[in-house]
Amino acid sequence: MKKFLSVRFVYFGAAIGCLASVLSLIGLLAAWRTKWFVPFAIVLALLFCALLLACFFLWKPYCETTRIIKIFAASLSTKEIDRIQVHYNPQMKLLGEHLKESMKMSSAFELSKRQAQYQALQNQINPHFLYNTLESIRSEALLAGLDSVADMCEALACFFRYTISNMKDLVAIEDEIQNIRNYFYIQQYRFGSRLKLVVDCDEEDRDVVVKCTIPKLTLQPIVENAIIHGIEQKIGEGIVTIKFILTETRVIIEVMDNGVGMDEKTLEKINENMQDRILNHKDGSGIAIANVNNRIKLLFGEDYGIVVYSTVGVGTDVEIALPRTMERRKEFLRDETEGAK
């Protein structure tokens, strides 16, 4: 059977078949009771068989493909696109494959979103109990004159409220920074004054940058990595610098640490992991970075993502490229919905 089904070929074949059948029928009637009757009858029978075969192998798949396309175009079902067996031409096959790929991406996004929602719901089972307990500890600490414990409880409660109760996909950079400050405040109890956070941004861009939106918990896993894998193993002062750079279309966030850095092999593994869209890292290296990278790519597309630079003994830089504003995100979603329709 033909791999591709040309529309013109189907119509032309059908027309030729019908014309040949009519001519054979006329010939058969004209040859009644003559010696040409039997040959004409055989030709007619063969033509009939050919028409039947053509109907089965060409017309039916053509009608099926047309039907699926009509359903897909009417946005009644997108799953049907998988059932196309025969394509009109190679270009249509390519189009089908691209559609399947993008549907897989969006279903992966939906799945991860559902998983995240499930996780959030599960975590929300009793968050108020957690917050109230932390508040109780805080008041007890204040009564006992332990201000530092009270402050730590407050920071922890704020951190949990942001990570557990905030259900937004996208948050303002200022909220994310505040969360990082809380996280740092808690970590500073462990590391003392040797841990420092520097947030840097061009003064003229600061007002715009803080209002830009980024996926929730983009920075926290990376900062956590910087502290645990970079600074914890280092002797001396550890500085995590978060630098924001604003361009016409992007927000670039650099998370830099002066920790121990990583060797060539680990960096290569992290880069390879970032190429995979499905997180399945048995060795556990760079899961947080790959996860954030995947979320960015799923939300904003392949033009955005993460780049990692690192040198042993000098430190690690994680560069996150994101689209500039929340409005862009809305446009992106609207385009996608219109495309699906």
Added chain:
Amino acid sequence: MKKEILRMEHIVCSENGSPVLNHFSMQIFEGEIYGLLCLEQHGITKMIELICRNQPIQYGQVFFEEKLVNHFENNSRSKNRVTLIGNKSCLIDSLSLADNLFVIRSGFRRHIIPEKAIRIQTRKLLNEFQIRVSPLSLAEELTTYERLVVELLRAMIAGNRLIILWQVSDLLSSEELLRFHELIRKLAQKGYTFLYIYNHHEVLRAVCDRISVFENGHIEKVFFESDGIEEKIRDVFARYSYDKLLQLKPDAQKSFPMSPVLELKHICTENMKDFSLSVRPGENVLILDQSNTILWELSSIFSGIKRDYAGKIEPENLIGSYHIAVIPRDPTSSLLFPDLSYLDNLCFPLSEKVPFFWQKQSLRKSILKEFRPELGDLLDQPQLYDLHSRDLYQLIYYRYLIVKPRLIICMQPLSGVDMYIRTYILEMITKLCKEGIAVLTLNTELYDTLYTADRIIQVENGRIINEFLRDEFEKLRTINKGLYPD
């Protein structure tokens, strides 16, 4: 708010089956001077090609002026608006400057050339950038500095937003380099963007806003000017060369035989003025020509090419003989024969010293036996094509270890080589000195050559202005801070 001029993300690229770029990522903003410090040269050529033209890549994507121009699934092979300025001139030598600037450029579609207008414009531009040359003078008449500036002007006229400067510092003297840096700083303020590729941090840190370290086909770390580049880069270098360089430092109290290998007495030429110099066996003398006026003349005198000079050289019969070897700049491309075997290349200078050397198989066998422990399997290489640059430099310096000339002239020995090879070359020079061979290094910059020198002779406009012994090197720091490495 910044404007992104170039963004390369996770570029993976191979050449002849071997990877050259491995998840290479880089971003450059408008008006920035971005320094790329190459610890290794491998992959740099491919990276430059990819910036200039959107060639096929295995993975990754390239954005130019915030637009996707190259993707691993789809590439247009189109050109980007980039100018590459390197050691090869892009000007047409036989044409005038005015023609090179305004006529030979894409987008020039006129059938009648308005010569007068072009000449006036060229003169205006040249005056603005303080180049005292007539617009009608030919491109071949320009000095290297002038050529580089004219190429910069050409890039500006063509409207190219990104200018790649590749190893240009090797071509300029210290003074010219300072002027050139000032110029690119001015242009950066006007919105032009520079990618400055060089193999030594001392040059880059003087002018760049950011410096990234390139090794193993990707950028390892990016340093911002505000973060204190100097200190951090030294941390990177600590593991590569700094410690090794310090180990190479010769003893300040080291004594040399009194009788010199060679003595130049009051040499006067077009550019050299009353130039006197003596070099003793095992001594490493660095001639620092800040204005880049005498290096080529001096090297041609030592090679025996230039004989029209006033003054005296003692002993005169040494000039042009195998007792004086001249290692030119980039010797791997001019001194070696890649089609010959490693051993043949190694023995090549020896054939001058030993008559009928190529008939004496036993001599070659004894060389093989003697150098096998140090050079290993390299001695069996039938050709030089597949050898690493380090092996080629090793071959060059071992040639002279075998011949043992009395004096070796090294013309800018560290020019165009990466950090690893730099240290290796300095090690080899130290080794030559230990064998009792005098080494005269001719250079326009101090940088790493300082670590191995026993004496520095500072030359300006063809005249010796200062001479420093090992324990006086610190004085150089006070005389010219810009010259002195930390």
